[in-house]
Amino acid sequence: MASTSTNKQPLLVDSVLHTVTNLDSAITSTFDVSGTNTAVLLVNAVTTDGAIIEDIYSIARGTVAAKINLYLSSATDYLRSTEGVLIGQFNSGTTVGAVTQFANMPKILAPVPHAGGEGQLRALYIPKGKALWAARESSSVLTDGPLVGVQGGWY
Numbered sequence: 001m002a003s004t005s006t007n008k009q010p011l012l013v014d015s016v017l018h019t020v021t022n023l024d025s026a027i028t029s030t031f032d033v034s035g036t037n038t039a040v041l042l043v044n045a046v047t048t049d050g051a052i053i054e055d056i057y058s059i060a061r062g063t064v065a066a067k068i069n070l071y072l073s074s075a076t077d078y079l080r081s082t083e084g085v086l087i088g089q090f091n092s093g094t095t096v097g098a099v100t101q102f103a104n105m106p107k108i109l110a111p112v113p114h115a116g117g118e119g120q121l122r123a124l125y126i127p128k129g130k131a132l133w134a135a136r137e138s139s140s141v142l143t144d145g146p147l148v149g150v151q152g153g154w155y
Helices: none
Strands: 015-022 040-044 051-060 067-073 085-091 099-101 124-127 129-139 146-154
Touching: 015 051, 040 085, 040 146, 085 099, 124 129
Parallel strands: none
Antiparallel strands: 015 146, 040 129, 051 099, 051 124, 051 146, 067 085, 067 129
16 A cells, blocks of 8 residues: 555545435425434444545435435434534435436545546545434425435445
């Protein structure tokens, strides 16, 4: 493994991560974390060294778009307003089986070859001590809510 002149090691993923969760009953009534919500825990990095997420996607199971909110929190038992913060939002598709991605992940620093277009890749770093949560912005439970999935790796 190569290191830099300052003896820093490159980011290496120890094991792969891929999870998919149903958002039928995962709801929050507002954009911000407030009051009662039933958000679901997607990635728990509270007691690990962290994770890197390279793709967050939804698969539509109905024909009405759902707003999917993503939050980082230090809690793993319940998404609290004092611990959780919104990091992004995206919509599910409106055709059964349609796949949509969370396209607004932060840009990463790794260099990539390219010929025109965007010269940086995007990924979400979940640091040690944090957890990634998801919920639909709604007040009603569905029977055809979208699935949300994350793919990446553990450090």
